[in-house]
Structure formats: structure tokens, C-alpha cells
Amino acid sequence: MVGAKQKVATATRTKSGGPSSSTQASRQDHTMMDKDYTSSDEEMDEEDDIPEKDDVEERLEKLLFGDDEGFQAALKSHGHQGSTDLVLASDQEDGEGDEENEQDMDDVADADLFFLDSGVPELQDAINQPDTMALELKGETSVVTQPTVWNDSDDERVSISLAGHSRLRKLRVAESEDVVNGTEYIRRLRTQYLRLHPTPDWANMELRKKRKTRKTNHGSSGSEVSSSEGEMDTDDDDEDISVKPLAKLLQGAGDLIKGSEESASGKRVKLRQEVIDIRRLKDVGGVQPSSIDSLSFHPHHSLLLSSGPASTVWLHHISPSAPTPSNLLTSLQIRKTPLYTSAFAAPSGNKIYASGRRRYFHVWDLESGRIEKINPTADRKEEQKSMERFKLSPCGRYIGLIGSARKGGGMINILDSTTAQWIAQARVDGLGGVADFAWWADGNGMVIASKNGEISEFDMRLRRVICRWTDAGAVGTTVIALGGSSGRPQLGGDRWVAVGSFSGIVNIYDRKPWQGAAAQAEQSKKHNIEDAIPSNPTPVRALEQLTTSITQIVFAPDGQFMVMASKWKRDALRLVHLPSCTVYRNWPTSNTPFGRITAVAISPQSNLLAVANEQGKIRLWEING
Incomplete structure (x- = not known):
């Protein structure tokens, strides 16, 4: 009982909050805080002391990351291990054996899965x-x-x-x-x-060396082209190139040429008016890779020359009576030079001139097979920036080039065909520059058409314009051509002059009265030919059958007919009879497949008509009467 009473009394004093109780509580709190700080410091000391790795941890780390010894061993042994080969499996084996490969790779250490690619020692010598x-x-x-x-x-x-x-x-x-x-x-x-795909000849270095050696032995600096292959490239450098002469190219077709020339040498039949007897022949060659912008027949042989933007000149042998009427003899490719004009040099036809929109042109000598790149004089560069539009004189002495400069109207630069040197310049005062020009038949002068319809007659002997006249109703002159024979030497001896315009109208003039007046003026003391030619002549006939700009006018060499055409409309071609100046009504028909006409040529015997179009096709017709 006494003990119980003492406990109760002690509890009562504690609840009453005496001084002794509060002091003891504060002491207890400080004691607890000291213990907490001590325990935290001990924990930090334990974290700083990292224990050493045991065997299990080291083996695990080696398995995951490898070690230096394993890496060096892998470098030494990677060339002898077959597990590092890359295999391209077949289609039938795709997906097979994947599980087996995965199981095999599980037993390989990670260090052995990588290696340094230093190349195969066996290939170093190779x-x-x-x-x-x-x-x-x-x-x-x-x-x-x-x-x-x-x-x-x-x-x-x-x-x-x-x-x-x-x-x-x-x-x-x-x-x-x-x-x-x-x-x-x-x-x-x-x-x-x-x-x-065999290696082409131009990429065969050994063949090129052999050809170079052969050229050196024969004293030539060019490369030969066989008539069977018929193709050759030329660079834009000044190196001279040669091909087979025309005589060798024609050896295989000698009999055909002889027969065709004998048949063509017969008497020419006089053509009728309004109705013509014409027969279509097989097309010349296949479809060319570009449009044909230039066509011309050889003056003596049955050869047709064609060229276009494909930078290639083609020579076809034409024989209507042969099983194959048109055979490709050879072709010449002039790289980086899209060709605009190509023509045989009259009167012999032993050279071919070809040019594009460049400051130079090429001359192909058919007798020797040599090709030359001609650069005219440098003092005319501003006046002649391009050689694309040229015409050779019928006498073979001159080359006429339409100049680039239009100051004061226009100009024609005239070169010597032998030396390619500038010898004269024909200037006209017509507005808009020169539209076209045509040489007189004797080569002693030319007729120049300005775009405003003014026509100038230039005499090469006097080196000046002797007269000027205006085309009737001219609305943008585009082309001019001379043809026929008047029997008089004045004004070149050409009887007909045809002028085409932008509106599609073609005016035909008869120059025979002009030549008679010019002959009288020469006999008189005044010698003023300009007064003998009317300034505003009246055309014999104004042809209005075409409605688009005229781009082609070609006279037959015998002067019996004329062809006019426009490339701005499909099948836009008409045949005109001379001297009646009437259009043939039976040909062409609505089914005649011309296409967009880009070039027209008539054979020297006036019995073959070739028409080229934008699709690269050359149609051929034979005129019988």
C-alpha cells in the first residue's frame, strides 16, 4: 500500500509541471539530437569506404564489358575466325537457321564480337x-x-x-x-x-594508239571512218581529221551509180500544167535523231546530203531503180555543233560545208577525206558572231554569210571559198536587217531581201548595190529565191525571182524584161542599170495557197517548176508550174504525209524531190512528167 501511494504521488507531481520535469525533458531532447548527428556522420564515413570487388563481381564485369587481354586477343585472331564472315544468303534460305545462329552467338564473349578493320594482309600486294x-x-x-x-x-x-x-x-x-x-x-x-555491251572504239585505248600510229605512218593527222560504220566524232579543237575519200565510199555502189546516172542523163520530159505525174519512193534512211534542217543533192553523183541539230551529216546514195533506193554511205558527227546549214560546194561538189551557231564552220574534202575547222578573220567577230546561215555561190568562188550586226539595216559578209578570207561586204538599208539572200546563177552577184520588203541587187564585180526595188504588198519578207534561165547574162541570167512573206503570200517576178533593159543601159553611155529596173515592179503571179509564214522556196534546176512550203503548218507545201505560174491541183493530196516541213531539195536532173520534216524523216518522190 505504501509503494502504491508513492507512485501516485510521483505521477501527480509530474502532471503539475514542476521545474524539475521541464529541465529533464530539455536534457532528453539534446541527447537525442546528438545521437542523430553521430549516426549520420557514421553513415557518410561508411559510404566513402567502397568495398573491394569480389570474384563474382569481377567475372560479371568481364563478361559484360570485356578486358584488355580479350580485346588484344580478338585483334590477333579475327583474321582466322570464320564467325566474322558476312554471308549473302539465297532467297530459299532466308529465315532458316536464325535460332541456331543466335544460340551460337550466346556462347561468344562480347569482346570477340568486335574487331578493328585493318584490311586483309593478303590483298596488300594486290x-x-x-x-x-x-x-x-x-x-x-x-x-x-x-x-x-x-x-x-x-x-x-x-x-x-x-x-x-x-x-x-x-x-x-x-x-x-x-x-x-x-x-x-x-x-x-x-x-x-x-x-x-562491248567497249566502243573511242574508249579502246589500244585501238586509238594503233590508229594514231597508222595516221603517223600515212602522214595524216586524222582518224579513218569505214563506210560500213559510217560515223565519226570530231572535237572542237584545231586538230585536222580525215575520213575515207568519196571514191572509196562509192566503190561498193559504183554499178548502181552508173546505172542511175545513165538513166537520169536522158532527155528531160516537158511538164504539163495543173497535173503532174509523180510517184512516191521509199523514205531515205530511217528516222533521224533530230529534225532535218538542211537538204541538198550532189551536182554530179546520186548523193543526198542531210544534217540537223543532232550534229551529224549524213550521205545517202539515191537510186530509184535499185532494190534499196537509199543506202547510207557514211555519216560525220561534229560534236558540240548543232548543224543549221550544210551544202555541196559547186560546181564540182568535191567539198561539203557545214556550220551551226558557232564562230567557225567545217569543210569536208570528199576527194582526200580531210575535215578542216575554219575560223574566219578575227577583225569581223562583232559583225559575224555566227556562221549558221550561209550560201555558196554557184561558181564556187564565194561564201555568203548573213551578218549579225543590224546597224544601218543589215549586211552580207563574203568570204573567199579557197582561203576563207573576208573579201567584201554587201550592206543594205532595209529596216529589220537581212531576211534572206540568193546568189545569181553565174556567181557574180546576189539579190538581198530585207525584212521590210526592200530588195537589193549586189554586183560582186563592182562591189556595190546596183539597184533596189520593193516587193509588192510585202508584209515581213522571209525568203527569196532565183531560178530558171533567161538566156541573157545581165543580172546573173536568172529569169525568175520569188519572194515569200510572213503572211504566206509568194510573189513571182519575171526578170527577163529587166535584163533586156539592163543590156540597153550598158550599151548606152550612161551605163545606169538602176534606171532600167523598176523600183516597184508588178509580180507575174501572187500565190495565196499557203496561209502561214513561208520558209522554203526552191526552183528546179531546169526551171520547169518551183516548190514553196511552210513549216508552221502540217503538210503546207505546193508545187508551182513554170512559166505559167499555176499551182498543180492533183498533188499534193490530203493524204500526202509531209508533216512539218523543214527542208526541201530537188535533184540536178529535176526528177527527184526530197522533203524533210521535224520528225527526222526524209520523204522522196520521183517526177516523171
Whole structure:
């Protein structure tokens, strides 16, 4: 009882909050805080002291990250391990064996899965030597002696199945052969490509060296072109080039040429008015790679010259009675020069002149086979920036070029055909510049048409314009042509002059009365031809059958008919009878396949008509009467 009473009393004093109780509580709080700080410091000391790795942890770390010893061992042994090869599996084997490969790779250390690609030691000697890739397949050998610029060391480790791929089976040497490495695979692919696409002659260095040696031995600096291949390239440098002479090109067609020329040398039948007897022949050649912008017949042989933007000149032999009426004799390609004009040099026709929108032109000598690049004098560069529009004189002495400068009207620069030197200049005062010009039949002068319809007669002997006259109702003159024979030497001896305009109208004038008046003026003391020619002549006939701009007017050499055409409308061509100046009504018909006409040519015997179009086709007709 006494003990119980003492406990109750003690509890009562504690609740009453005496001084002694509060002091004890504060002491207890400080004691607890000191213990907390002490425990935290001890924990920090324990974290700073990292324990050493045991054997289990070291083995685990080596398994995950590897060690230096394993890395060096992998570098030494990677060339002898087969597990690092890259395999191109066949289509039938795709997806098979994946689980087995994964199980095998689980047992390989991570350090062995990587290696330093330092190349295959066996290939080091081959890298320093030219890679002569040769492979014999079915008796064929393809050798490439060009050294490789770079070699990939992975090619030796790549494996390709030839039997598993249906497209690769043709690369096998034997039927039992299957897997080859990457280098051998590349060799066989190259050989297969060369078998399907042989190396062209221009890329064969050995053949080029042989040709160069042959040219040096024969004293020529060009490359030969056979009549069977019929194609040649020329660079834009000043190197002279040669091809086979025309005599060799015509050897195979000698009998055909002789027969065709004998048949054409007969008496020409006089053509009727309004109705013409014409027969279509087989087209000349195939479809050319571009439009044909220039056509011309050889003055003596049955040859047709054609050219266009494809930078190629074609020579076809024409024989209507032969089984193949048009055979390609040869072709000449002038690289980087889209051709605008090409023509035989009259009167012999032993040279071909070809030019494009360049400051130079090319001359092909058919007798020697030599091709020359002609650069005119430098002092005329501003006046003659392009040689694309030229015409050769019928006498063969001059070359007329339409000048680039239009100051004061326009100009025609005249060169000597032998030396290619500038000798004269014909200036006209017509507005808009020169539209077109045509040489007199004797080559002693020319007629020049300005775009405003003013026509000038230029005399080469006097080096000046002797008279001017205006085309009737001219609305933008586009083309002019001379033809026929008047029997008088004045004004070149041409009887007819035809002027085409932008509106599609063609005016035909008879120059015979003018020539008679000019002859009387020469006999008189005044010698003033300008007064003898009317300034505003009246045309004999104004042809209005075409409605678009006239681009072609060609007279037949015998003067019995004329062709006028426009390329701005399909099938826009008409045949005009001379001297009646009437249009033939039975031809062309609505079914005549002209297309958009770009060039027209008539044979020297006036019995063949060639028409070229934008599609690169050359149509041919024979005129019988």
C-alpha cells in the first residue's frame, strides 16, 4: 500500500509541471539530437569506404564489358575466325537457321564480337599492283587493265551464292559452282556487262594508239571512218581529221551509180500544167535523231546530203531503180555543233560545208577525206558572231554569210571559198536587217531581201548595190529565191525571182524584161542599170495557197517548176508550174504525209524531190512528167 501511494504521488507531481520535469525533458531532447548527428556522420564515413570487388563481381564485369587481354586477343585472331564472315544468303534460305545462329552467338564473349578493320594482309600486294580482272567464260575473255582507285577489304569476306539466285546462275563457270567471294563476283559482273555491251572504239585505248600510229605512218593527222560504220566524232579543237575519200565510199555502189546516172542523163520530159505525174519512193534512211534542217543533192553523183541539230551529216546514195533506193554511205558527227546549214560546194561538189551557231564552220574534202575547222578573220567577230546561215555561190568562188550586226539595216559578209578570207561586204538599208539572200546563177552577184520588203541587187564585180526595188504588198519578207534561165547574162541570167512573206503570200517576178533593159543601159553611155529596173515592179503571179509564214522556196534546176512550203503548218507545201505560174491541183493530196516541213531539195536532173520534216524523216518522190 505504501509503494502504491508513492507512485501516485510521483505521477501527480509530474502532471503539475514542476521545474524539475521541464529541465529533464530539455536534457532528453539534446541527447537525442546528438545521437542523430553521430549516426549520420557514421553513415557518410561508411559510404566513402567502397568495398573491394569480389570474384563474382569481377567475372560479371568481364563478361559484360570485356578486358584488355580479350580485346588484344580478338585483334590477333579475327583474321582466322570464320564467325566474322558476312554471308549473302539465297532467297530459299532466308529465315532458316536464325535460332541456331543466335544460340551460337550466346556462347561468344562480347569482346570477340568486335574487331578493328585493318584490311586483309593478303590483298596488300594486290593493291599496289594494277588490277587485271580477267575471266574466261564459254571461251570468251574480258580483260580490264585499268588499275583500281580503291579496294574494299570487305569484298574478300563477302560470300555470294550464285546457284541460289536465279539471276546469278549465268555467272557460274561450272554448274556445280555455288559460292564466290565479293571480288570474284565483281569480276564476273563486269565481264557479263562487257559481253552484252562491248567497249566502243573511242574508249579502246589500244585501238586509238594503233590508229594514231597508222595516221603517223600515212602522214595524216586524222582518224579513218569505214563506210560500213559510217560515223565519226570530231572535237572542237584545231586538230585536222580525215575520213575515207568519196571514191572509196562509192566503190561498193559504183554499178548502181552508173546505172542511175545513165538513166537520169536522158532527155528531160516537158511538164504539163495543173497535173503532174509523180510517184512516191521509199523514205531515205530511217528516222533521224533530230529534225532535218538542211537538204541538198550532189551536182554530179546520186548523193543526198542531210544534217540537223543532232550534229551529224549524213550521205545517202539515191537510186530509184535499185532494190534499196537509199543506202547510207557514211555519216560525220561534229560534236558540240548543232548543224543549221550544210551544202555541196559547186560546181564540182568535191567539198561539203557545214556550220551551226558557232564562230567557225567545217569543210569536208570528199576527194582526200580531210575535215578542216575554219575560223574566219578575227577583225569581223562583232559583225559575224555566227556562221549558221550561209550560201555558196554557184561558181564556187564565194561564201555568203548573213551578218549579225543590224546597224544601218543589215549586211552580207563574203568570204573567199579557197582561203576563207573576208573579201567584201554587201550592206543594205532595209529596216529589220537581212531576211534572206540568193546568189545569181553565174556567181557574180546576189539579190538581198530585207525584212521590210526592200530588195537589193549586189554586183560582186563592182562591189556595190546596183539597184533596189520593193516587193509588192510585202508584209515581213522571209525568203527569196532565183531560178530558171533567161538566156541573157545581165543580172546573173536568172529569169525568175520569188519572194515569200510572213503572211504566206509568194510573189513571182519575171526578170527577163529587166535584163533586156539592163543590156540597153550598158550599151548606152550612161551605163545606169538602176534606171532600167523598176523600183516597184508588178509580180507575174501572187500565190495565196499557203496561209502561214513561208520558209522554203526552191526552183528546179531546169526551171520547169518551183516548190514553196511552210513549216508552221502540217503538210503546207505546193508545187508551182513554170512559166505559167499555176499551182498543180492533183498533188499534193490530203493524204500526202509531209508533216512539218523543214527542208526541201530537188535533184540536178529535176526528177527527184526530197522533203524533210521535224520528225527526222526524209520523204522522196520521183517526177516523171
